[in-house]
Amino acid sequence: MGQQRMEYPAKILEHVEARREYAIDFLRRMVNFDSSTIDHGFGGREQAIQEWLAERLAEWGFETRLFEPDNTKMQDYPDFSRGHDYRNRPNLVATLKGAGGGRSLILNGHVDTMPPGAKEKWSYDPWAGHIQGGDMIGLGVCDMKAGVAAMILAVRFLQEVGLQLNGDVMIQSVVDEEGGGNGTLACVVEGYKADAAIVTEPTRLHVQPATRGVLLLQVDVEGRATHACLKWGGVNAIEKGVKVIQGMIELERLWLAQRRNPLFPPPTITIGQIQGGLAGSQVPGDCVLKFDVKYLPVEMGPHGQEQKITGDMVKQEVENWIHTLCAGDIWLRDHLPGLSWYQHCIPHYLDPQHALVHMMRGHVQQVVGRGIISGFPAGCDARHLHNGAGIPTLVFGPGDLQYAHSIDERVSLEEYMQAIKVLALTTYQWTCQNQS
Numbered sequence: 001m002g003q004q005r006m007e008y009p010a011k012i013l014e015h016v017e018a019r020r021e022y023a024i025d026f027l028r029r030m031v032n033f034d035s036s037t038i039d040h041g042f043g044g045r046e047q048a049i050q051e052w053l054a055e056r057l058a059e060w061g062f063e064t065r066l067f068e069p070d071n072t073k074m075q076d077y078p079d080f081s082r083g084h085d086y087r088n089r090p091n092l093v094a095t096l097k098g099a100g101g102g103r104s105l106i107l108n109g110h111v112d113t114m115p116p117g118a119k120e121k122w123s124y125d126p127w128a129g130h131i132q133g134g135d136m137i138g139l140g141v142c143d144m145k146a147g148v149a150a151m152i153l154a155v156r157f158l159q160e161v162g163l164q165l166n167g168d169v170m171i172q173s174v175v176d177e178e179g180g181g182n183g184t185l186a187c188v189v190e191g192y193k194a195d196a197a198i199v200t201e202p203t204r205l206h207v208q209p210a211t212r213g214v215l216l217l218q219v220d221v222e223g224r225a226t227h228a229c230l231k232w233g234g235v236n237a238i239e240k241g242v243k244v245i246q247g248m249i250e251l252e253r254l255w256l257a258q259r260r261n262p263l264f265p266p267p268t269i270t271i272g273q274i275q276g277g278l279a280g281s282q283v284p285g286d287c288v289l290k291f292d293v294k295y296l297p298v299e300m301g302p303h304g305q306e307q308k309i310t311g312d313m314v315k316q317e318v319e320n321w322i323h324t325l326c327a328g329d330i331w332l333r334d335h336l337p338g339l340s341w342y343q344h345c346i347p348h349y350l351d352p353q354h355a356l357v358h359m360m361r362g363h364v365q366q367v368v369g370r371g372i373i374s375g376f377p378a379g380c381d382a383r384h385l386h387n388g389a390g391i392p393t394l395v396f397g398p399g400d401l402q403y404a405h406s407i408d409e410r411v412s413l414e415e416y417m418q419a420i421k422v423l424a425l426t427t428y429q430w431t432c433q434n435q436s
């Protein structure tokens with residue numbers, strides 16, 4: 001190991017700290033852009049921030065490319081969200097060429113945000129980047145402009161220290177994550193690859209090599225409508241729907257007792273929406289239920305054996321459960337509810353023993369004092385990079401998901417600075433250490 005290598009962690013940490021004010025200003029400028037999505041991703045306002053970032057990265061010597069996702073190229077992917085309009089919504093891919101001989105790395109994050117909701121409920125202008133009690137408050141600051149700023153500045157600060165990387169580093173600043181993830185999927189179909197990837201969604205600086213799967217299910221329960229004064233002649237679809245809900249609660253309880261993976265809470269079933277009937281004076285003839293089913297990518301048996309879980313396995317189990325429940329009800333037995341799975345966010349699972357997980361945890365330990373490995377509880381773009389492009393991918397970033405998609409969204413600036421430090425150390429070590 002050369003002299004430069006021996007001293008690199010201390011130099012990097014010192015320099016990032018010296019650039020604190022610049023880093024906070026950079027984040028505030030990103031928050032100043034309104035890059036919110038329209039109609040859950042069918043449209044979006046990402047262009048201006050993408051162009052601003054592209055200019056910065058080009059100034060710093062990155063090869064930059066802005067391109068709009070192409071729906072026709074993505075349509076065969078199972079996770080593709082249909083019908084979104086990408087005019088004036090470019091992805092940004094910026095590559096910093098390494099000297100050669102090192103491992104390459106993708107740093108990925110999205111710049112689209114949710115809409116602000118009721119603006120009058122915000123304590124401050126959602127695009128001002130106001131600082132209060134050590135937090136920056138702003139729309140999308142947690143999910144995930146702090147993550148995007150952190151990954152970009154991590155590489156920039158390595159340049160400023162004068163460290164030459166051996167492997168290539170690629171920044172992917174993508175659009176339309178909130179609407180389903182087509183921005184990252186577009187990077188996958190364009191053929192962008194690397195030896196590993198980090199998605200900088202908010203994880204409270206936990207290193208998260210896996211995400212849960214999400215399935216959305218619609219259950220159409222049929223009854224027989226009549227006037228309430230003749231209720232004995234009808235069949236109440238809402239009451240039958242309640243039976244299905246109770247059955248699903250039981251199934252969730254069973255999962256709670258039996259299904260586990262140390263990275264995650266147990267799998268869950270949530271009734272999220274119920275619709276039925278026309279008026280209080282009528283026995284309702286229909287009831288529609290919508291459920292969110294979150295499942296574990298891998299389950300651990302009692303003796304530590306691992307079982308990979310697919311969406312099809314979960315669908316089959318839920319369908320069998322509902323059919324068994326219906327078999328015990330004279331009406332439902334002959335009028336089976338319609339089951340339609342209308343969305344699937346496929347999980348991703350990187351072996352927690354992977355070299356990048358281990359390396360990054362060490363750096364979190366060094367910077368924060370304790371390094372925690374856990375699972376990302378929701379779905380995110382990591383699945384496209386990992387499953388679609390076959391790139392070992394983990395999730396790591398500043399911010400707490402509980403503040404995402406909420407009024408007065410915020411991020412801890414201390415956590416943001418720590419994320420830059422960890423990302424800089426990991427980018428340097430991953431791209432410069434000999435492959436072994």
Ligand SMILES: [Zn+2]
Binds near residue numbers: 110144177201
């Ligand atoms: Zn996000």
